[in-house]
Every structure is written in C-alpha cells, then in structure tokens.
Amino acid sequence: MFLNTNFPKAQKYWYEGDLRDWSEAGCHPMTHALHYGSCVFEGIRAYGTAKGPAVFRLPEHVDRFMLSAGVVKMKCRFSKDEIAEAIKETVRANGLESCYIRPLLFYGYGNLGLVPKACPVELAISAWEWGAYLGENAAQGVNAFISPWRRVHHTQFNMSAKLGGVYVQSTICALEAREQGFGECIFLNMEGRVAEGPGQNVFIVKGQTLVTNGRLESALEGITRTSLLEIGQDLGFKTQVGPITKEDLFGADEAFYCGTATEVIPIVTVTDGSDPAAPRAKYTIGAGQPGPVAGRLIKAFQDAVTGREPRYEKWLTYVGP
Numbered sequence: 001m002f003l004n005t006n007f008p009k010a011q012k013y014w015y016e017g018d019l020r021d022w023s024e025a026g027c028h029p030m031t032h033a034l035h036y037g038s039c040v041f042e043g044i045r046a047y048g049t050a051k052g053p054a055v056f057r058l059p060e061h062v063d064r065f066m067l068s069a070g071v072v073k074m075k076c077r078f079s080k081d082e083i084a085e086a087i088k089e090t091v092r093a094n095g096l097e098s099c100y101i102r103p104l105l106f107y108g109y110g111n112l113g114l115v116p117k118a119c120p121v122e123l124a125i126s127a128w129e130w131g132a133y134l135g136e137n138a139a140q141g142v143n144a145f146i147s148p149w150r151r152v153h154h155t156q157f158n159m160s161a162k163l164g165g166v167y168v169q170s171t172i173c174a175l176e177a178r179e180q181g182f183g184e185c186i187f188l189n190m191e192g193r194v195a196e197g198p199g200q201n202v203f204i205v206k207g208q209t210l211v212t213n214g215r216l217e218s219a220l221e222g223i224t225r226t227s228l229l230e231i232g233q234d235l236g237f238k239t240q241v242g243p244i245t246k247e248d249l250f251g252a253d254e255a256f257y258c259g260t261a262t263e264v265i266p267i268v269t270v271t272d273g274s275d276p277a278a279p280r281a282k283y284t285i286g287a288g289q290p291g292p293v294a295g296r297l298i299k300a301f302q303d304a305v306t307g308r309e310p311r312y313e314k315w316l317t318y319v320g321p
C-alpha cells in the first residue's frame with residue numbers, strides 16, 4: 001500500500017497511457033533503472049491562474065525530457081504532444097490547482113546487463129502539491145555550503161540532460177549539507193568556480209547586473225534561469241552569462257538559487273567547505289538578508305507563473321477543464 005503522506009493531494013498517476021490509483025503500484029526488484037539509475041525525469045510546476053491551472057513552460061520541459069531520453073538512448077513510444085497531453089491529464093485527474101509534476105522515463109524489467117537490450121522503456125507521470133522545496137523558512141534566505149565534491153564535469157556527461165544516475169551526486173551532497181545544519185549545498189566545477197546547486201542554478205547580483213553561468217561551467221541551463229534572465233532584462237537589469245568565481249560569490253551584493261522545485265530563494269551566507277583540509281570560512285552575502293533585487297525577481301516570477309503579467313502568458317499552457 002503506497003500512502004500519499006509525503007505527496008499531498010496525489011490521487012492518481014499516469015502510467016503507460018492509463019491513470020492508476022496512487023496506492024496501486026508495483027516494481028520488480030530487477031527493474032533496470034533501480035540498479036543503474038537508467039532513467040530520465042523532468043521537474044515541472046503548474047500554478048493556479050485566473051483561467052485555471054497552467055503548466056509553466058510545458059513545451060520546453062517536454063523538449064528537455066526527450067533530449068535527456070536521447071542521451072540514454074531511450075526510444076519513447078509517446079510523442080512530445082502525447083506526453084504534453086498526458087501531463088495535463090494527470091493534473092486534471094488529481095484536481096490540482098498548483099502542483100509539481102514529475103514525468104519519469106525508465107528502463108524497466110527485462111535483463112540486468114548494463115546494456116538494457118530486453119528492457120522496455122516505460123513512462124510514468126505523477127503530480128502532487130509540493131510547497132516550498134527548501135522549507136517554509138527558506139524565503140528568509142538559506143545558509144549555503146560549498147561541497148568538497150566537484151560537480152560532474154560537462155566533458156564527462158551532457159549536463160543538459162536530467163539523468164537519474166547523475167542525481168546520486170546531488171542526493172549525497174544535499175544530505176551532507178543538511179547533516180551539518182546548512183540549508184543547501186553549492187557545487188564548484190572542476191575549474192574551482194561555481195557550478196550549481198544539487199537541483200538549482202545559482203545567480204549573483206552585482207550592482208544592477210544579474211550574473212549566472214551556463215553549460216560550459218558544468219551547470220544545467222535551467223528553464224527557471226532562462227526565464228529569470230528574460231524577466232530581469234524586462235525589469236531593466238543587465239544580465240551576464242559567464243563564469244562565477246568563489247570570490248564573485250562571496251563578494252556579491254546578493255545571491256540566490258533558482259529552479260522549478262525551489263523557485264527563487266535568496267542565499268544569505270556561504271560557508272566554504274570546498275577544501276576539506278582547510279579551515280572553513282563563512283561569508284555573509286550582501287546585508288545577510290534577502291535583497292531587493294531578489295525580491296523584485298521573486299515577485300515578477302510569481303506574477304509570470306500565475307498569469308498576472310500578460311507579457312509572460314506565452315509561457316503558460318492551461319490544463320483545461
């Protein structure tokens with residue numbers, strides 16, 4: 001019996017073309033993805049709007065989902081349009097206004113060699129009400145910890161893909177940060193510069209300029225990040241995509257995480273744990289509290305996702321009745 005205790009309001013999930021009750025599930029221990037992380041996923045949000053729930057940037061998420069599938073050589077029997085429809089159907093079937101949506105494509109049960117030659121590729125889509133990813137207090141700013149582990153390098157793996165196995169690094173480092181009382185971790189890349197969070201991009205603010213990095217810094221070029229770059233420009237900020245050194249981060253006026261699950265969350269201190277042999281230094285970012293630029297972006301982002309700003313309605317796909 002699978003309870004929805006940690007998946008508020010989840011009633012149904014979509015599996016290979018059908019809706020199933022949330023409590024009904026089965027997965028054989030020899031499912032390929034369980035052993036090797038041979039699955040790809042998306043993280044999507046829908047928000048309540050005056051015209052009913054709308055999925056934020058659905059086509060971009062579905063495009064990235066299929067890009068990820070291609071990286072693991074998966075052949076999905078559903079088209080992008082069918083997947084988009086199934087996502088909308090899942091939100092509707094759960095009667096959700098505002099929710100997180102998790103499409104998952106995985107190599108199933110067939111054989112256990114690393115090459116999944118007899119494993120079907122299976123698609124599941126779940127949705128539930130997921131509030132503040134970093135906790136209710138995170139809006140007041142999080143204390144971030146620079147992990148001693150360097151982010152998987154962009155020459156080792158296509159960092160534009162969301163591949164389950166690669167997220168083991170995120171899980172480990174997010175756990176290590178929390179064990180030590182930090183709100184979240186930040187990865188450096190192999191060059192020693194800022195890469196990203198375990199499930200978020202990082203922005204810094206310098207004066208009137210928003211700075212974030214990209215693929216060549218071993219960061220996933222997130223959809224929230226791309227949206228914030230556009231919103232930031234519309235608000236009159238300069239934007240810059242390029243490397244962020246540790247010193248840039250420590251000396252920033254403001255810093256924040258962004259991502260679909262996290263949304264936009266200010267970073268108020270950074271503790272440098274990147275060299276386990278060195279004493280740790282703790283840096284206060286700006287005034288040590290959520291800054292005005294992050295505040296404006298958070299408001300503008302909320303207006304965009306909830307359809308209150310017509311300029312960004314282009315990013316919304318209404319789920320429909």
Ligand SMILES: Cc1ncc(COP(=O)(O)O)c(C=O)c1O
Nearest residue numbers: 199200201220222223224259260
């Ligand atoms: C590693 C990583 N970086 C960045 C992001 C932010 O991407 P997005 O804004 O598309 O959710 C995510 C979340 O998907 C992520 O997992």
